[in-house]
Amino acid sequence: VTTSFANLTVRAVLAEIVGSPVVDRIADEDRIFERRIVDSLHLVELIERLETSFGTEIDGADLTPENFESIAAMSTFFEARVAA
Amino acid sequence: VTTEQTVGARQPVHRSSASGATHTSDGRTTTSAWSRLGRRVVERHVVDVFERRLDVPVPQYPTADAVQLHRLAPDTDPQPAAIPVTHRDALHANLRRGDSGWYAVVDGRFAGWLWVSRLSHLDRWSGLRIRLRPDEAYTYGWEVLPEFRKDGIAAALMARLLTELQEAGEVRRVYGWADRDNRNSQFQLRLLFGFSPTQEVQRMRVLDRWGRAIRGSEKPATGPVSCSSRRRDV
Numbered sequence: 001v002t003t004s005f006a007n008l009t010v011r012a013v014l015a016e017i018v019g020s021p022v023v024d025r026i027a028d029e030d031r032i033f034e035r036r037i038v039d040s041l042h043l044v045e046l047i048e049r050l051e052t053s054f055g056t057e058i059d060g061a062d063l064t065p066e067n068f069e070s071i072a073a074m075s076t077f078f079e080a081r082v083a084a
Numbered sequence: 085v086t087t088e089q090t091v092g093a094r095q096p097v098h099r100s101s102a103s104g105a106t107h108t109s110d111g112r113t114t115t116s117a118w119s120r121l122g123r124r125v126v127e128r129h130v131v132d133v134f135e136r137r138l139d140v141p142v143p144q145y146p147t148a149d150a151v152q153l154h155r156l157a158p159d160t161d162p163q164p165a166a167i168p169v170t171h172r173d174a175l176h177a178n179l180r181r182g183d184s185g186w187y188a189v190v191d192g193r194f195a196g197w198l199w200v201s202r203l204s205h206l207d208r209w210s211g212l213r214i215r216l217r218p219d220e221a222y223t224y225g226w227e228v229l230p231e232f233r234k235d236g237i238a239a240a241l242m243a244r245l246l247t248e249l250q251e252a253g254e255v256r257r258v259y260g261w262a263d264r265d266n267r268n269s270q271f272q273l274r275l276l277f278g279f280s281p282t283q284e285v286q287r288m289r290v291l292d293r294w295g296r297a298i299r300g301s302e303k304p305a306t307g308p309v310s311c312s313s314r315r316r317d318v
Contacts, residue, residue, distance in 0.1 A: 033239075033276055036146055040239055043271035060281060063274040065143070 006054075006075040006082070013049045014071070017042050028072040033065075054078045125291040130264035131212065134279035138256055142246040143276065145239040150190050153244050156197070157184035166194045174225065181205060185225070186244050188237045196228030198241040200249065200258075212261060212285060219256040221249055226260075226269075239276055246277065 007028065015023045018037060032038045038046055047068075051057055056078070067077040154164065158179050166189045167175055178185065178199050185199035201207075201222045204215045214222045223245065228238045249255045260279055262269035273279035 034143055034145060036236055039234060039236060040268070040272050040276060041233055043275060044267045047267075047271060060270075060274075063271065064280075065275055065278050068275050 006079040007071065009053050010050070010071050010074045010078065013046065013053050014038070016049060017045055026071060028075070029070050031069050032071070033069060050074065050078065054082055056081050125295075128286060131285045132262055132264055132270065132281050133212070133283040133285060134260045134262065134273050135282040136246070136258050136260070136277060136279045138246065138250045138258060140278060142243055142250055143278075144243050144247075145236055145276070147237060147240040148190070148235040151195070151235055151237055151240060152189045153186050153240060154189060155184065155186055155248075156199075158182055166192065168194050171197070178225070186241050186248075188228070188232070188241060190232055190235065190237075194229070195232035195235070196237050196241060197225060198223060198227075198238075198245050199225040200245055202255070207261075214259070216259075219254065221255045221258045223258060223260045238272065242272075242277055 011023050011026075014026070014032070014037075022037060026032065026037060030037070047058060047063075058081075062077070062081075066073060068074055154166075156164070156175070156179070162176070162179060164175075164187070167187065171194070178201075181201065181203060183199050183201040183203075185197055187197035188195040201214070201224065202216060202218075202220075204213075206213050207222070207224050216222055223242070226238065226242065228241075246258065249258065259282070260273055262273055264270075264284075
């Protein structure tokens, strides 16, 4: 798994939720919650789709804003999880 | 800690399997036991208590333009016209205790609210008995009506309340809670506001053959909070 693959996977998951046109306009460092790109109603769907796509279960301790606040943060987090 | 999944929930329907495991209609799994008096079911219900330090910046989340937030406190209007009749009893009880909160109005209609307490008390919503130090607070009653749940109101209420506490400077730590099964509330507290779990409260009680709790059968918990048999919805 490379960084670019993780990034593409996160973007694909987001696109399933909010649509490709929206995701195409998001920079990797954009804060997706503070910009309401993903609203609170879609949090569960986002996490569950990410778990499925990366084939890993997210521990409660990892559910922090730092790991999920942006595409870059999620990519880094899942890259590390899958590599571990 | 949206309360839509717990408060007002109907009594779950129990289905038993041959193995003795029992599954409720709301997704909880319980284990069954037999006694000489007849069949009894032990229901296990897990509540996570979260904490957040207030020296960490509070994120701000945008809301729809039509959303207005108003403060509730003992020194404000005790009968805000927008508060519906269904919420009046809770409103008055919370204000009588000295709690404060914020409520949201959209086009003149009540959309949701969130409360905070500085006093040790029994929280009817979670069933938790709260013990607070002078520099601690406890948020509860986080509720947004279903028809307003796409306007970012829940996050706006929490952000406003945390910001107010932060600016007042008296509170250093805030507690909240979420049912373990309520993943949406869990994720909102953790991901949107950086709450971290500090205690697990396991609430166990014995149900009778009709699925009702037997009085006094709850197992007490220890820690910053403990549970009470007076929770009204479980």
